[in-house]
Amino acid sequence: MWTYMNTPFFLARPGIQTEEIAPWQEAGETWRRLKVHFPAEIATHSKEQTLYFDQQGLLKRHDYHMEICGGIGAAHYVSDIEKFSGIVFPTKHRIFGLQPDGHAAPEPLVVSIDIDQLVLF
Numbered sequence: 001m002w003t004y005m006n007t008p009f010f011l012a013r014p015g016i017q018t019e020e021i022a023p024w025q026e027a028g029e030t031w032r033r034l035k036v037h038f039p040a041e042i043a044t045h046s047k048e049q050t051l052y053f054d055q056q057g058l059l060k061r062h063d064y065h066m067e068i069c070g071g072i073g074a075a076h077y078v079s080d081i082e083k084f085s086g087i088v089f090p091t092k093h094r095i096f097g098l099q100p101d102g103h104a105a106p107e108p109l110v111v112s113i114d115i116d117q118l119v120l121f
Contacts, residue, residue: 003044004076004093004113007051007059015039024052024102031060045074059090063098073098074110084118091115 003010011018017037024031031052038047045064052061062076075098078090093113097105 003049003062004078005089005118007062011036013042015042021050026052026061026103029054029060046071058088061104063102065098075104076111077104085120087120089115089118 010016011034016039019035021033021035024033031054034051034053036049036051038044038049040047046067049062049064051059052063054060058081059078062078063074064076065071065073074095076093076095078093080090080092081088082091083089091114093111093115094109095111096107097110099105
């Protein structure tokens with residue numbers, strides 16, 4: 001959950017490497033993509049992940065391959081942006097399998113997370 005709640009803030013952390021890659025077309029929109037490389041000392045699903053941002057710069061999707069599960073790919077969609085203590089966070093997280101062509105599998109829904117309250121201190 002730490003990457004889910006700290007995206008995109010963790011990108012400023014020392015040792016994180018990023019590179020913009022080719023844009024992605026989905027749902028009639030063009031999303032900018034950012035490939036993220038995590039250093040070994042950071043615990044996360046996988047050392048390489050991809051973030052997708054809409055034209056307003058808001059996160060739409062987060063892809064990764066779960067190394068502890070044999071590299072199974074996940075397409076993690078976020079939506080329903082809300083402000084908590086003046087900072088915007090997505091409150092809905094929907095995770096589907098990731099197909100070899102980079103598209104999300106239409107089903108099954110693997111993980112569903114809904115956040116209705118967030119307290120920052």
